[in-house]
Amino acid sequence: xxxKPPVPTEIRLRRKTRLLELSYEDGHQAxxxxxxxxxxxxxxxxxxxxxxxxxxxxxxxxxxxxxxEPVGHYAVRLRFDDGHDSGLFTWAYLDHLASKQEExxxxxxxxxxxxxxxxxxxxxxxxxx
Numbered sequence: 001x002x003x004k005p006p007v008p009t010e011i012r013l014r015r016k017t018r019l020l021e022l023s024y025e026d027g028h029q030a031x032x033x034x035x036x037x038x039x040x041x042x043x044x045x046x047x048x049x050x051x052x053x054x055x056x057x058x059x060x061x062x063x064x065x066x067x068x069e070p071v072g073h074y075a076v077r078l079r080f081d082d083g084h085d086s087g088l089f090t091w092a093y094l095d096h097l098a099s100k101q102e103e104x105x106x107x108x109x110x111x112x113x114x115x116x117x118x119x120x121x122x123x124x125x126x127x128x129x
Contacts, residue, residue: 005092005094005095006026006091007024007025007091008023009023009024011023011068011076013065015064015125018033018034018035018063019031019033020033020037020065020078022098030098030101032097034065034080035061035062036101036104036108037065037078037089038057038063038082039057040108041078041084041086042089042093043084043086043087045086045087046087056112056115058112061121062123063080064080064081065078065081067079076089076094077089
């Protein structure tokens, strides 16, 4: 029995569309928006220090990733352009985010609605020279 999470064979940041693409050996891919990754960061800042302590992140529509850093053979650290970089995205957590993306996103949108926050269109990505 193999309980190991799938390990991406390639991780590609699509800066212009703000997507992190994960490719796997079996051919499947996942596309995770930067905003989604930021608001579901595994960091204590976002998740809190215990059950029910998660913090609702707002205003992250235009967030992008500035760096992807490997952490051992089990995770990556994503550095976001809003300064957030304290979450370690393990392979298991990335797999969870990909498999529950629609459900998680709808829950997030509902929580935003409950606090009266209206999402804005993301700002265009600035092109660097």
